[in-house]
Amino acid sequence: MQILVTGLGRFGSSLARTLAETGHEVIVLDTSEQAVQMATNVVDQAVVGDATNEAVLREVGATDVDLAVVAMAEVEASVLITTHLKNLKVPRVFAKASSEVHRLILERVGADRVVFPERDMALRLAQSVSTPGMLDYLELLPHLGITEIDGTPFAGQSLANLNLAARYDVNVLVIKRGNELIVTPGLSERVVEGDMLIVVGRDSRIAELQTAAG
Incomplete structure (x- = not known):
């Protein structure tokens, strides 16, 4: 499958890497040269290019891809890119939302699927509170998912010390600490007892992390 990923933040970069490692042909587009x-x-x-420009999307071959993923959370940019991709007749467009209003706008302009990790994981958690350890698994694409795991076994360690990206090719998107959500936590953030870690990665590597978490 040929897939275009626009936006190379933490989520987009991890998504692109995972898709490439699972055999998909991946094109990425971002304004950041680094x-x-x-x-x-x-x-x-x-x-390197501006995905909000429809001409740039054409130049990178958006009209030929099977799926496009709009991975940035900025409302205006993601809505504009989604609109362009639908105008270019991309068969499927997935987009990441940062709020409920954002989701509604993305759906209105034609996104085929909106990924809203915090909301989706809350719903899944409510349905699976009886499952210890890995509370649930939300599939985004084949072999890729967002998972909520118990962070208690890692309590006292910083994300830098855990180094999950290097050890498991898994990235922490959100830490749920009681009623608080720490979105895209920094590497200096320490896990405390009772934290829930929302991570994204390949299912096989997430399974390894689940085993390590006990």
Whole structure:
């Protein structure tokens, strides 16, 4: 499958890497030269460019892809990119939302699927409170998912010390600490007892992390 990923933040970069490692042909597009350079050896094509420009999307081959993922959370940019992709007749467009209003707008402009991790995981958690450890698994794409795991076994350690990206190729998107959500936590953030870690990665690597978490 040929997939275009626009936006190389933490979520987009991890998504692109995972898709490439599972055999998909991946094109990435971002305005950051540094982010694109880091992706060059991972994906099939890495391009510096503004995805909000429809001409740029055409130039990178958006009209030929099977799926496009709008991975940035900025409302205006993601809505505009989604609109362009639908105008270019991309068969499927997935987009990440940062709020309920954002989701509604994305759906209105034609997004085929809106990924809203915090809301989706809350719903899944409510349905699976009886499952210890890995509370649930939300599939985003084949072999890729967002998972909520118990962070208590890692209590006292910083994300830098845990180094989950290097050890498991898994990234922490959110830490749920009681009623608080720490979105895209920094590497200096320490896990405390009772934390829930919302992570994204390949299902096989998430399974390894689940085993390590006990």
